[in-house]
Amino acid sequence: MSHPSSAPDYSVVVPVYLGQDTLRPLTAQLVEFFTTTGRTFEIIFVYDCGPDNSWQVIQELRAELGPELVRAVHLTRNFGQHNALLCGFGEARGRFIVTMDEDLQHRPADIEQLIRRQREGNFDVVYGRPGMLRHSRFRNVTSGAMRRLLRAGIPDLHPDYSAFRLLKADTARSCLDMRNSYTFLDGYLTWVTTHVASAPVEHQPRAAGRSGYTVGKLVAYSVNIFVTFSNLPIRLLTFTSVAVFLLTSSYSVYVLVRKLVYNDFLLGFPSLIISIGFGVGLILLGLGIVGEYIHRINLKTTRRPNFVKREAV
Structure with a gap:
């Protein structure tokens, strides 16, 4: 299955770290969603050098579905989720870019909610707003505290920011020239636009494996972002x-x-x-x-x- 060489409507950028068990069902759900809705698309996997066989699975998917539908980038080392997303932005050809995790906690079917919300106000960015986070209780508490800290330090940060986003391609590419040791994509987006909205989506339990983010990493990352992006x-x-x-x-x-x-x-x-x-x-x-x-x-x-x-x- 492949698409013509013309630019697709949507580019789905997925940073991959621990995805060997979830990439196939994620890809199948994405193909089903876009095929059913009649929208042209491409999937861009950015392999961030995780300790599993994700890259082999990505290559298999690319061979099965075709290089026009599945595109892949292998980074030289682990650069982090947000840097991997920036890399994907540079490769994307679609008019809109969707970002989502590889662990199936974001439902591909909910992309429809983001698209509808974007069309309502021609927003530059639309975040998926989960009703209830399906992490552990301790992870939810610490993540909530870090989010409040970042929102206090970065007033323009949208309250519903998340890794599940729909962006206009021009908005996404505006972030490519920015450089920082602690990349925070949502912080970059506050510098680019305030025309941002959110839409309700579901947040599912992790389908397989474990998260690459430990509580310690989340705390250290949040503190670094707070110091870097907040005055x-x-x-x-x-x-x-x-x-x-x-x-x-x-x-x-x-x-x-x-x-x-x-x-x-x-x-x-x-x-x-x-x-x-x-x-x-x-x-x-x-x-x-x-x-x-x-x-x-x-x-x-x-x-x-x-x-x-x-x-x-």
Whole structure:
């Protein structure tokens, strides 16, 4: 089974790490969905060097279904899910791009919900919003805490962001020029567009195997993303340093005036307080200023776009 060489309507990008047992049923469900709905499509598997035989399964699927329908990229090492998705964006030929996990927790049939929602408002991005997460209780609690942390640090981040997305191809490709040690695709998308929506979908139990994300990895990843994409820590440091500087400076002035007027302090106390007060205040103020510069350097090295055009008429 193959499609003509013309660009398909949809490109489904699937990062693969531990998918040897789920890739075949996932592909079968995707083929059934798009064939039934009469939409042209391609599937792009990006193999992220997992410790199983996923690449062999991908090659078999490509041989069975044809290179026009199943395309594959083998990365040189494990770069992480979001970097694998960016790689897939560069290979995609469709007008729209769908991203989903390989573990069947995202139902291919629910792509229809994303498509309908996108058409309602011509949205640039539509996230799948699961009613109930089918992870372990502990994983759900820790993931929820990390999501709240990221949403507090990145106010423009859509509250329903997830790995199940439908994107306009131009929106997805706008992320390709950005570079960061801790890639966070949804953070990139907040820099590209605010025309984002979500649609209700089901979240199924993992069909086979185990997740490549441990709780420790999730925590470390979330903290790194929070520090990289959010200016909240820097702003807290800046505001705190300014407040401490004003407070210590005011008290130092008070001590100096009282020393000159009443001269009722112990010998050496005024000079000690003034030197410590001004010194600590200046140090913290300097740290706040340096932090603001570092944040701007981070934005520059990340290549955050100054603008992204929707259309020109």
